[in-house]
Amino acid sequence: MTASTKEVALVVGASRGIGRQIAIDLAKAGYAVVVSSKSTSDPSSTSTSTTPFPPDPNSTASTITTVEREIREAGNMATALRVDTRDYASIQALVSQTMATYGRLDVLVYNSGAIWWAPVAQTPMSRFQLMQRVNIEGLYGVLQACLPHFKKADDGEEYRGRIVVVSPPIYSRFFRGKTAYAVGKVGMSVLTKGLAMDFRREGKTRMAISSLWPATGVQSAATTTTLNLGREEDACDLRTAHIFSDAVLGVLRSEAEEVNGELLVDEDFLRAKGVRDFDKYSLVPGSRPRRILPRSFPDLRVEEQDDEGRRVDSTVLRKSKL
Template sequence: MSPSSSSSSRKGTPSPSPSARSLKPVALVVGASRGIGRQVAIDLAKNGYAVVVAAKSITPISVLTQINPFPPDPKSNLSTITTVAREIQLMGGEASAFPVDTTSYSSIQLLINMTIQQYGRIDVVVYNSGAIWWGPVATTPMKRFQLMQRVNVEGLYGVVQEALPHLKRTGRGRIVVVCPPIYNRFFRGKTAYAIGKVGMSVFVQGLAMDFVREGKDMGIVGIWPAVAIESAATEQFTKKDPMHARELRKPEIFSDAILAMLEAPLGEINGKLELDEDFLRRVKGVQDFDKYSVVPGSRPRRIMPVILPDLTVAEQDDEGMRADSSKL
């Protein structure tokens, strides 16, 4: 099914026909055209998921058949949701490529509707979509600031809110968000970017508390790299200095950590802001991370603190006069 052939209405959720229901759990990966997102989509498919590959970039079929070699470089602009879905299909997996503009709520609604129309369910959402601009406040244009908030915070909010009814229907929905632990060094030199990314982290912890109140087997977790990962974002550094590749890990460490999160007990993930390496070490017992180094034999430098602050307080369970504006 192509996006253009969808007859779903944005005013309601389409009811899938029995033939449209997937026998596999369905994972929606937003921001899956290149780099980390592509790897996550491919590894989810290898592990038995039907995958919806979502992002803005698409490849016309006439161009797809001319890409040689295939698949294209996962860090290049030739890598799109179309090529990633095709990669998965060629290896025997199940995947669909649905375009989405995460700055547009109507586009997000259409994405969720197409996913339900195609597969009948959503079991996992991975939000990897992100806009980046690193610089001090004085040199960060307002348009860049607004774009980051719309893609990073508003996009996440819209995707999850639209997907929630379907995640809850499965009885065990899981959400993985690419966002950092909260600590003040992260703000330095990139305040505008940090506002959006930390906003995503606040979303993870707040929604996790909602899930606990509801008493459902629902979980949301944040994940961030302990060591820089090879991607389109890091390629600018390796082009300037090839030696920079010695400081990078392969994106497989990220997808391995996400797969471990999806298998982990709810108490190990819900509301947590995790680092890929630390989670794999603690939950899966991984000790040797050398296989993830882009340059064999190198020991990439850790970019994240070893010990992170605990944001809970002694009065954590005191909610005072809690109010729900939707019921007032």
């Protein structure tokens, strides 16, 4: 194992769309990037007369193999490592391989996701279970495997690192018509809030976890294929994945206390950082994509927010009974 002189970013769900763009832009920004997802391809077949390179970034032809090659051909550093986020052993192997390759971990972006928008009665149990395993359980597993490695490289003691989760602000309208999907995605945001509290309580002031969600539709495999927004008449309501990637980089460049535990929206966050030109992100030049999120969100804090009462720690209780 050779420790990387570059900061290392692990992007889970990086084969297409938003995840691919995040990986490419992190590499441009100087990170060594581990590009991870389930989809791989034969490197020898990524550029033929019938398979153009780079492939359509929102198609199944785009895999972690092709994304790794895109990054490397641009002169940057990347390694493609396969993972099945439904399998904790696969997640553990991914993180072990990351550490064996680079010797450090500085950034985690969790973009992996399964999607099905339908009422509860039209959402089969198998589909519900798939979404929970990929969305909330997958995120939890990746966090469990990664957290021990967010340590200062030279002395291994001071925790520092950044985590960005692709999950939404918490508000009731989000549940409408897609409750089964919302269960997992909102759960991911709850995990962001809770882990941020852990960081504060444990004095890990250089650690931060944030959630990020798009204000408008963003061109991706999910929107153009799964949600059937790939039609020409829908294109005016989509932005390119660059807006989301720019917001991720902005979060990573912010002070930890500013973004820790925040449920952010890409446009709103960038606007607060001084971005004024959002026309450059429109998929169709000159169009103004419709905002699909509310302008403001409920404040989840309560008056007794800082009163922990008698806090119970199950790990301590278990040790006391041994």
